[in-house]
Amino acid sequence: MAITRQDTIEYFRLEGARNLLKFYGRYQDNIPDDAPEWKKELFPVVRGIWNSEMDGGRSRYEIGAQLRTAADLFEIHPDGSHHALKNFPMGYPKERTAAIFREIADYVEQWASPLDWEAISNTPISARELIMRFPRLSNILPLYFGQDGAAVSDDMQDASTEEGIRMYIDETHPGCPWNLPAAVAECHEALALFHTEDQLDRFFCGAGMHGGSGSDDFTDFLPPLRPPLQRAHERVPLTDVGTQVNYDEGQSAHHAYPFRHLPRPRNRPMGHPAGRHRE
Template identity: 55%
Template sequence: MSANDRELAQYFALEGARTLLSQYRDYGNPVPDDAEAWRRDLFPVIRGLWNAGEDGGRNLYEIAAQLRLAADLFAHDPAGGHPSLTNFPGTESVARTPEVYREVAAYVERWKAPFDRETLFGTPLTAHELALRFPRLNQFLVSYFGQDGLAVDDDMQDATLEEGLHLVISDTHPWCPWQLPGLIAECAEARAVFHTEEQLDAFFGGGGMGGGSAGERFTDFFPIVVDAFTEHLREAHSPMWERVRG
């Protein structure tokens, strides 16, 4: 393994913990020393990560283990110079970073909100938490409608929406069976979570994702995406299993 590959592996080995603390990193803030403050900040993100774990993503025990590893690395290198600690925030008191990380880890792995209805439903959803539901859709909207996206490319100005989606398919092929089903599912989930065009536009066009829609209505766009990608999978990709195997 090359040095670059080794550093890349070390970086992503702690990606779950990095995601949990990303709101501090994104705004250039340290993790508060005060446990009440970081519990309040992190609760919605932990809830979002718990929900992602229910869908097959990292579970909270894995993320807690990553936090403890990060704490050990900070204990050996308070400046955070290890490749695994890239884009990790420190704490208000730098010397307490390992201690605070271990406290957060203990809280994460003992998180009981799914069994505490008052706590679970009493904390409002945040854009940061909801964004965890749509990792594929976030990337797709930015690459399609973003500043340098496909929809605003000069060569695509006169193309129809369907033609643009077929270009996406051609760029994805032959990995479509691994990438498109998840994107289709996230389009359907977006319609289930956000019930109106105004809600969809406020989240995907601004406050949550920022990918925009280049004038397209999300209530029209998402069903077209689902139909186009599903049709391609049916026509170009045979079923990936023949029978259920025990």
């Protein structure tokens, strides 16, 4: 049976919950019916979600709601045959799957109520948690600089690091204002988080990402990666934040990005409800 648009929507509607539990689908067959065991496994992942939530990522409450939706579907389709349940692990025993998913939903939603700073500080940071910090580098490094420097295109098999960077920038256009500044920020974060070449190499080339840095060490690769990304972004200056982005002369008009203009907030009178303005 052909996959419909609705099938795709229903599948990706549960992507946050699927990512939370993907360790069990990839490395283990089932989620054990033992709360202390799965809590130990999921703690650093939920901590990563909590951290990325502060940067605008999925909230724990969204993921909790997705887990409950999956639990409802498992009650109707206990064999996991519904298309939205593809790539979800099941509980052990299988008849406990829906109940386990709801218990995990409770855990995710209540994880920070209150925050257990002792557990947060004493639980080692996992690769799955760290990779949430690098959504763009996790695509750039494996695709353009993985496999000993071979880029994604056959024409780039013998490409230099500079040619790989240029190829990424060219393929990012015209989405530069959304992608390049964040990619530059991730380069800075990587160098702030990992202090040695060995740490950088073990994470970005190892189980965490399976990426690469071309023919260079990461300590030599990441700093030079930032200037060309930044220069490419600066060719698309934000002339009036909240209005539009103007490109250099010579670029076609359809490459301009219209933004919804946001009115300047008015001063609220003392005692006036927050978020409302008197006309």
